[in-house]
Amino acid sequence: MSTHDLIVPAAAAAARPWRERLGTMVPILVLAPSIAASFIYVFVFTLWTLYISLSNSSLLPTYGFVGLDNYASLWANRRWNIAYTNLFLFSGFYIVGSMAVGLLLAIAIDQRVRGEAAWRTIFLYPLAVSFIVTGTVWSWLYNPVDGIQAFVRGLGWTDFSFALTANRNTAIYAVIITGIWQSSGFAMALFLAGLRSVDPDLVKAAQIDGASVFRTYRRVILPTIAPIFLAVAVIQIQFAIKTFDLVAALTRGGPGVSTTFPAIYVYDLMFQRGQIGEGAAAAMMMLAAVAAVLVPYSLWIVWRRRAEGRNG
Amino acid sequence: MSALMIRNLHKSYGSLEILAGINLEAKTGEFVALVGPSGCGKSTLLAMIAGLETVTSGEIWIGDRLVNSVQPKDRDIAMVFQSYALYPTMTVRQNITFGMESRGVPKAAQAEAVQRVAALLQIEQLLKRKPGQLSGGQRQRVAMGRALVRDPKLFLFDEPLSNLDAKLRVDMRTEIKKLHHRVGKTTVYVTHDQVEAMTLASRIAVMNQGSVQQFDTPKRIYDRPTNMFVAGFMGSPAMNFIPARLTGSTSISVRAADGSDASLALAAPMPAGAPKDIVLGIRPEHIYRFTTDLKSRKPAVASMQAPVELVEPTGAETLAVLRLGDLEITGRFEPDDAPVMGETITLGIDMSRACLFDPTTKALL
Numbered sequence: 001m002s003t004h005d006l007i008v009p010a011a012a013a014a015a016r017p018w019r020e021r022l023g024t025m026v027p028i029l030v031l032a033p034s035i036a037a038s039f040i041y042v043f044v045f046t047l048w049t050l051y052i053s054l055s056n057s058s059l060l061p062t063y064g065f066v067g068l069d070n071y072a073s074l075w076a077n078r079r080w081n082i083a084y085t086n087l088f089l090f091s092g093f094y095i096v097g098s099m100a101v102g103l104l105l106a107i108a109i110d111q112r113v114r115g116e117a118a119w120r121t122i123f124l125y126p127l128a129v130s131f132i133v134t135g136t137v138w139s140w141l142y143n144p145v146d147g148i149q150a151f152v153r154g155l156g157w158t159d160f161s162f163a164l165t166a167n168r169n170t171a172i173y174a175v176i177i178t179g180i181w182q183s184s185g186f187a188m189a190l191f192l193a194g195l196r197s198v199d200p201d202l203v204k205a206a207q208i209d210g211a212s213v214f215r216t217y218r219r220v221i222l223p224t225i226a227p228i229f230l231a232v233a234v235i236q237i238q239f240a241i242k243t244f245d246l247v248a249a250l251t252r253g254g255p256g257v258s259t260t261f262p263a264i265y266v267y268d269l270m271f272q273r274g275q276i277g278e279g280a281a282a283a284m285m286m287l288a289a290v291a292a293v294l295v296p297y298s299l300w301i302v303w304r305r306r307a308e309g310r311n312g
Numbered sequence: 313m314s315a316l317m318i319r320n321l322h323k324s325y326g327s328l329e330i331l332a333g334i335n336l337e338a339k340t341g342e343f344v345a346l347v348g349p350s351g352c353g354k355s356t357l358l359a360m361i362a363g364l365e366t367v368t369s370g371e372i373w374i375g376d377r378l379v380n381s382v383q384p385k386d387r388d389i390a391m392v393f394q395s396y397a398l399y400p401t402m403t404v405r406q407n408i409t410f411g412m413e414s415r416g417v418p419k420a421a422q423a424e425a426v427q428r429v430a431a432l433l434q435i436e437q438l439l440k441r442k443p444g445q446l447s448g449g450q451r452q453r454v455a456m457g458r459a460l461v462r463d464p465k466l467f468l469f470d471e472p473l474s475n476l477d478a479k480l481r482v483d484m485r486t487e488i489k490k491l492h493h494r495v496g497k498t499t500v501y502v503t504h505d506q507v508e509a510m511t512l513a514s515r516i517a518v519m520n521q522g523s524v525q526q527f528d529t530p531k532r533i534y535d536r537p538t539n540m541f542v543a544g545f546m547g548s549p550a551m552n553f554i555p556a557r558l559t560g561s562t563s564i565s566v567r568a569a570d571g572s573d574a575s576l577a578l579a580a581p582m583p584a585g586a587p588k589d590i591v592l593g594i595r596p597e598h599i600y601r602f603t604t605d606l607k608s609r610k611p612a613v614a615s616m617q618a619p620v621e622l623v624e625p626t627g628a629e630t631l632a633v634l635r636l637g638d639l640e641i642t643g644r645f646e647p648d649d650a651p652v653m654g655e656t657i658t659l660g661i662d663m664s665r666a667c668l669f670d671p672t673t674k675a676l677l
Contacts, residue, residue: 201397204364205458209411210385219410223401 046287053280061276070281080282083260087289090176090261091240095233097180102187102232107217109188110195120192123185131182135249138178139165142250168258171251175243175259178250183239187232194225230297237293241286262286314373315340315498316361316466321370323356323522330356332522334370338466338515343492343499345513347506349545352519355470358502362468363387375465385414390459391468394475396451398443398458405439408458429461432494448476452484460495467499473508485511506546510534518542536667540674543593543667549631552599552641554592555671558582564592566616567637574616579664586670586677593667596631599643601651602660612664620651634659 053071056064074080105123109116126134141147144163152160164174198221206216244263247253253260262282269279316338323331331353338344346354359365361372363384372379379387398407408429409422417425430436433453443451452472459467472488473481489512492499503509509516510530517527518541526538537543543551556564557573561581565573576592600606602615621640622633630650632643634657643651643659651657668677 199395199397201393201395202399204359204362204384205391205393205397205399206410207364208362208384208389208391209458210414211410212414215414219402220399224399226401 049280049283052277053284055277057276057280059274059276066277070278071285074278074281074285079257079260080262080265082257083262083265084285086172086259087241087243087262089172090179090243091237093173093176094179094183094240095236097176098184098187098236099229099232101180101184103191105184105188106191106195109192120189123188125185126182127186129182131246132249134178134182135246138174138181139250142166142174165251166255168255171255171259175247175250179240179243179246182246183236187236190228190232191225194228195221198224234293234297238290241290241293262289314338315342315375316344316500317371317373318357318361319371319373321357321360321372322368323353323360323365324368330522331360331368334522334524336517336524336527338498338500340498341496343501343512343514345509345516346500346502346519347504347509347516347545348519348525350504353522354502354504354519357519358391358468358470358500361466361500362389362391388465389468390462390464390466391470392455392459392472394471396443396455396472396475398451398454400443403440403442404435404446404454404457407443407454408439408461411458411462425461429457432460432491433457449480449484452476456488456491465498467497469499469501469503471503472501473503474505488512506548510546516546518545520545535665536676537593538676540591540593540669543669543676547595549596549642549644551593551595551667553669554594554636554639554641556590556592558586558588558590564590566592568616569619569635569637571637576614576616576661576663577612578668579612579666582668583677586668587672589671590677591669591671593669594641594661595665596642596644598662598665599634599641600660600662601645601649602658606660610660610662610664612662613660614663615658615660617656618659619656620653623650623653625650632657 051063052061054065054067056062056066056069109119109123113119142163142165144150144166147162149160149162152162164170164177202220202224203216206220211219242263243261244267247259247261247264251259253264262285266279266282266286269275269282314337316336318334318336321331321334321336322329334353334357336344336357346357348354356365360367361374363379363382367380374387374389399410402410405426408426412422412425426439427436430439433456435450435453435457438446438450438454443454446454455472469488473484476484485508492512501509501512510533513530515528516530516533518525518533520541526533526542528538533542533546537546537551540553544553554566556566556576559565559575562578563575564578565575568574600613602613607613607615618634618636618641620632621635624631624633625647627647630645630647632645632651633640634643645651669675670677
């Protein structure tokens, strides 16, 4: 190899560094705009929002420092408390529900059913519909006057009652059900990919070991695809925390304030009521909720990669 | 009594026939190898014995039970898979006990069985690890442990060594052989490697295109292959097939490199009714350099001239490519006595070890 270096002509050796330098710079040049943009839009604006949340901004951003006043008034507000409670209620049911439904669908499709591609498309289809459309369509379905209730009553069951969105105690469940409908196909697609990646010999081995189908799934197959559960959960959580358009279209936060979500509340404060400072504080609380989920997850990923690296 | 008996077994997927009437038998304690090229149906046959594939027609008996429609778990078998199929999220101990757990064996008995098997396979120090933390050879042992712990009537191995590197494969082969000696369980072993089959098995079933070509001891299979497929498949380098003409009841002639006919005397007279044109099958190790000393030691040796086209020394032996008419044959020589490239050597062919085939039916004459 050293002889090879020696026979490179002097001229070529002089020309090479600049070509090489260009070669190493290309990735940087290509990535620079998006890195700069994400830096500005994510970090700079996050810090700016943080500062605004500590300021006395009202209709327009101003920079009078008021400490944690905005946070105090935020948490003193009953509507914000409902919104934050709703966020946890919705996230919990929505994530567990869509994963459970998605997993059941994936397992059902994994039994080598006929017309698998058709089923997959059907269940994945809701994901192709925007939350606004989903919300609008489901708001019609929930509507007692011309939705499912009216339809079933029309069939003759005149006592039938299905008006989740009309009641402030049940409206949140209407949002949850709609959310599950929208995203369980997505969970299904990921779970199905996971199930398909499981070595079929594992299933045969379990069969010879005398494990029932249920036991094979519980002890052998599902533990094998555990990382997929985590991935699905993390993706769903950030969907849940950002929930805005679904609720905006489905219930508009109502009846009353019963289905207010933090994102709706932030929008309201900032753009309807001219309380930018308090709105920024609410936005920071949403960031805290996302971070509470994503930071441990990223740390776990890093830790696992290190552990794998150690074991070779 | 036979531990395994297969009668006229068929398997087809729609109109595609995978197995066409398999008959096979394994006596108690016997080690049977199923060997054949890929797609010959050997793995399907094994899966059918295990109950992982359905039977189209025919019978499978394990012990004195017809098991055609018995669930895999109730067949009293254990299987080692090519990929080992260890449960990745369980420790080695859990992998081994999973079957007993599913069957509801008491905890104390489970622990005892694990100890016994772990000691047998020397994997005690691995019991707390997960499969991902094991080397290929260790995984192989654990897979065997999981099979052994069941104490089954029948052991099934599906190409268990094909995922290992060459050296480890030889080590594990020896180990499987030792283990079989110690445990003495009836074993059916699928492989595409004829050396594995030869070294391990007490009987070999050579399969091709969904049927058993020959089912016999390794020695009989190697020395008296029943047809040209078996002769060509078993042994490496493969047996040389040389077209020949019958010139009398005890002599044949083959085409030499210069186009002339060389006459070779047969070791035994041909049966009456044999075709005029035959194929002479001769293994590379039965081709020698002709000397008078050789002739006195092996009276059945016939001699002819052949130019040496290529020499391949492997260390332990030297392979020489020899020209014969318009075909090339391989001879296996002692490195010290090996021919050199370009030399024309006088070959001594041990005709007592030759196999003669009918070129149309491909069967041994």
